[in-house]
Amino acid sequence: MTTWFIIFLIVISTLKVVLASPPTFVMEWLLNKFALHARLSEETTTITLRGKRLEGEEKIQFINQFNEATFFDRYDEYDVPSENTGTPLVIDTKKGKMDVRLSVYIYSNHVDVFKQYNKKAAAYSLRSETLQSTPLAGNGNFIYS
Incomplete structure (x- = not known):
């Protein structure tokens, strides 16, 4: 049970970091997609x-x-x-x-x-x-x- 909880925390923490500061190519793609x-x-x-x-x-x-x-x-x-x-x-x-x-x-x-x-x-x-x-x-x- 403890192992699964630690893995869950690592996955959630990694996901949070990726969503909070996405890579440059992801941001450029998003900005270009909605640029006027x-x-x-x-x-x-x-x-x-x-x-x-x-x-x-x-x-x-x-x-x-x-x-x-x-x-x-x-x-x-x-x-x-x-x-x-x-x-x-x-x-x-x-x-x-x-x-x-x-x-x-x-x-x-x-x-x-x-x-x-x-x-x-x-x-x-x-x-x-x-x-x-x-x-x-x-x-x-x-x-x-």
Whole structure:
């Protein structure tokens, strides 16, 4: 009986330590699973502007800048800015098995992102010095060249 009690205490103690401080890869997986601003990968992403696809170095450069952008604010359902009248940069990507469409509006002081997936939508704002300083940033139009 004493042996089983000691084994039970060891198992419970180990479980408590693992749950209180999980390994880094477990935390990264959990955070990425529920992140609003997920990272884009070059293989599963297509980027279009006015029907024209970004390819090669332009695509890689934009994806790197987008991934490095800092999440700034999430818009509530009734708080979505109405200034997004320019031409968006449309990003089609996959998150697991789910298709995700991002509409990106770049301005001189922030970047607005509208995310559509599984009949759901979310809107949020990013900060990125490199994206915000692109040509024509400031009026919602975006030409990356």
